[in-house]
Amino acid sequence: MNDCFYNEDCVSGARKHLVDSSVDLIITDPPYGIAGDTLHKHYNRDERYVLDGYVDVPQEDYAAFSRDWIKEAERVLKPGGSIYIVSGYTNLRHILNALAGTSLCEINHLIWKYNFGVYTKTKYISSHYHILFYRKSGGKPTFNTFCRYGDSEKHDDGGSANYRDREDVWLMNRDYKPGMIKNKNMLPTQLLMKMIQYSSQENDVVCDFFLGSFSTANVAKGLNRYAVGFEVNRRVFSYHERAFHELERGFLLSRVRQPSANRNVNGGRAVSAEEKANILGTYAQLREKGANKKNALHTLSEQFGRGYWSLLRIIDGRTKEHA
């Protein structure tokens, strides 16, 4: 497998270069169709380091543009593959309509809350993007539930870290890179790592229809995946393609947090009659020795590799055993 990038329009480029069902995951951030090359006026930053020539889409073309590229995305995605589309709210309806015209299924509508809202005085401050997480049916989906936090790890607030990480509102700051060349709106490494970790495996192919600064491709390479994609802006494309090839494959793997081993290793498996009898017998012994119900359940959880709530159902007689 090779990384492949094309300095071409993503719709005609995909038709030419990508065969059906050839990519495992798509993460992409289409042009916003808001104010073209005046996007920088919304941000307080040093424009000397921003590469110009960002190609936007006229508002009146946005609906057709979205239908065209999303149809291609559907075609090139493998059955079971996922797609994440980052969008502001201005043209969100066109992207949702385009998705509704495909066979792709909605999995989550995520909200990414970031730290620099566009300042406004007479209305609320916009400080979020939408991330539409969809999947192509027909194949085994990849969702690595415990890739970042094990089932028994705790968040700072005392709750489950795994639960917090998988909530559908993500609080993440943008990367602050003073003095470095960048694209007009570059996705943060942490955000891309999260989507790639949950929805792909090492050596999978990750595609971005709108590469911009190659942020998706760079993180994919850093996590030992392969990358393909398109970008129409020649200046941006040449600069970032060169930088991509200087990166070492897997350079981000040392930054990946290792989750602790799962305690509920048998979670989701059917309970046999024998296991149920063992659980009930052990529970009775623990209670006889003076353990209260809660502590007895925690001990059972460690011993039988099952979650607290499923054990509670068993001892309360609400679970049917399987032969």
Ligand SMILES: C[S@@+](CC[C@H](N)C(=O)[O-])C[C@H]1O[C@@H](n2cnc3c(N)ncnc32)[C@H](O)[C@@H]1O
């Ligand atoms: C929102 S930016 C992507 C930013 C990127 N995710 C990053 O982190 O740098 C959208 C990019 O799509 C490019 N673009 C616009 N129309 C395109 C098309 N038809 N095909 C491919 N790229 C296009 C723009 O030049 C711009 O760089």
